[in-house]
Amino acid sequence: MSQLNAPIADPDSVDAAIKNRYSVRAFLPTPVPRDLIEHILRVASRAPSGNNAQPWKVYVLQGAKRDELVRLVSAAHEQQRAQPELAAQLRSDYDYYPHQWVEPFLSRRRHNGWTLYDLLGIAKGDKERMFAQHHRNFSLFGAPVGLMLTLHRSLAEGSLLDYGMFVQSLMVAARARGLHTCAQAAWAPYASIVRPLIGASDDEMLICGIALGHADPHAPINTYGTPREPVETFTRWLE
Numbered sequence: 001m002s003q004l005n006a007p008i009a010d011p012d013s014v015d016a017a018i019k020n021r022y023s024v025r026a027f028l029p030t031p032v033p034r035d036l037i038e039h040i041l042r043v044a045s046r047a048p049s050g051n052n053a054q055p056w057k058v059y060v061l062q063g064a065k066r067d068e069l070v071r072l073v074s075a076a077h078e079q080q081r082a083q084p085e086l087a088a089q090l091r092s093d094y095d096y097y098p099h100q101w102v103e104p105f106l107s108r109r110r111h112n113g114w115t116l117y118d119l120l121g122i123a124k125g126d127k128e129r130m131f132a133q134h135h136r137n138f139s140l141f142g143a144p145v146g147l148m149l150t151l152h153r154s155l156a157e158g159s160l161l162d163y164g165m166f167v168q169s170l171m172v173a174a175r176a177r178g179l180h181t182c183a184q185a186a187w188a189p190y191a192s193i194v195r196p197l198i199g200a201s202d203d204e205m206l207i208c209g210i211a212l213g214h215a216d217p218h219a220p221i222n223t224y225g226t227p228r229e230p231v232e233t234f235t236r237w238l239e
């Protein structure tokens with residue numbers, strides 16, 4: 001059957017996989033079979049890209065390699081707390097966040113952070129617990145699978161657009177198979193540690209990580225749901 005005529009048997013399921021994808025920040029240690037990860041990557045690779053360049057490159061870390069990543073980067077993050085001057089040595093390969101936030105993005109960002117901290121009972125100014133929450137990024141929130149995503153440096157900003165489509169497709173495909181994810185820009189500043197560990201060349205930029213696995217259904221943090229602006233806020237209809 002051609003792609004043109006392939007029926008989407010249940011459009012509501014497509015919507016449901018998109019709408020019920022959310023960032024899970026507590027996973028069970030339950031392993032994920034390799035063929036399931038491969039399936040999800042194959043589906044995600046149908047994402048469109050300019051000139052079909054398919055700029056994504058995925059490193060799948062499990063078992064001892066995953067543990068090594070967690071150990072090395074968690075240690076670097078701890079060390080950075082003890083010696084804040086070390087932060088200057090950390091360099092992301094690209095700016096994911098702006099240097100200066102302006103409205104309306106600043107308010108949304110603040111709302112996101114404080115709602116999450118409220119849920120966890122973290123008071124404003126409790127730097128210790130804020131650090132601890134951020135630190136959980138570097139254990140992949142307990143997920144047994146860590147994906148590290150890189151992009152060849154020769155490519156242009158447009159490839160980041162392609163990359164986003166790939167990442168979303170991957171996360172939705174995972175959700176459709178009962179798995180959950182959390183995209184993680186938190187790894188980006190640790191590119192100089194991650195790159196040699198995964199065997200990536202210096203030509204590869206570390207775009208982000210993704211924690212992949214089974215959600216812990218009892219973790220309070222996984223009850224966190226984020227709001228979205230209504231369609232009329234971001235849409236202008238012109239005729």
Ligand SMILES: Cc1cc2nc3c(=O)[nH]c(=O)nc-3n(C[C@H](O)[C@H](O)[C@H](O)COP(=O)(O)O)c2cc1C
Nearest residue numbers: 021022023025112137182183184185186187208226
């Ligand atoms: C590329 C990307 C990087 C992200 N990085 C992190 C991260 O490092 N740590 C984290 O806890 N959440 C991270 N998030 C999750 C966002 O905070 C989350 O997507 C947003 O608040 C919307 O919530 P939702 O994903 O539950 O719909 C990231 C999301 C994206 C798309």
